[in-house]
Amino acid sequence: MIAHYSAAPDAMTRNMALECSRNRERFEFIAWCRKALGNLRVIPPGNGIMHQVNLEYLASVVTASGGDGDRLAYPDTLVGTDSHTPMVNGLGVLGCDVGGIEAEAVMLGRKLSLRARGRLRVHRASGATDQFDVLMRLDTAEEVTCYTHGGILPMLYRESLAAGRH
Known part of the structure; x- marks a missing residue:
């Protein structure tokens, strides 16, 4: 959301209304996707910046599995297409900045290979x-x-x- 209005008690409300009117078709499409796809979570506008939303609503940060001597811990990941994506690394989530085509492939189910030994x-x-x-x-x-x-x-x-x- 872009802050067109500030320093006023109703600034957030006015900015949200402007954002929703400018992006109505996008938001309608995203709402349809959420209903049509069972594995898509949508966080409504106005709930924070991407890194905050990822941590507060989506990320598990670290997942542990296994037992009987075979314990495995792996970080949550975030695939993004802007230069701010890696900032979430400092918050405990492995953020990977990739190109647009790569991100689209991941969204369509293709695996992203992250290997480091x-x-x-x-x-x-x-x-x-x-x-x-x-x-x-x-x-x-x-x-x-x-x-x-x-x-x-x-x-x-x-x-x-x-x-x-x-």
Whole structure:
């Protein structure tokens, strides 16, 4: 939404009315898509910017699955077509900035391949070191400072070791 009106008690109402009148056909089409497609969630205008909407309404941030020694954690993803898309990475969602054709292909069901391989090294209190392959490592120095467990993968690995599932 563009702010054409500001510094007035009714600015939000006036901006929303203008936005809805200018984009009526788009909003009607989106409403039809929501009804016709079972897997589409629509967040109405006026509920926040894309990154906020993604986190508050759509994102799971991290999903964990598996058990019995086979635990897997993977981040939620966002595929977008503008330069602001990667900003959501700082909020815990893996944002990928792609071209328009690529984004359309994803919307039509084509898989987007995100591959990054690496090794995770864990230093035990005893002095021993364990290593294992990871498909994607998202930890940064800032995350380690912010989260004392060092990120979701090290935390799950520590829990697995503590439970004897290594």
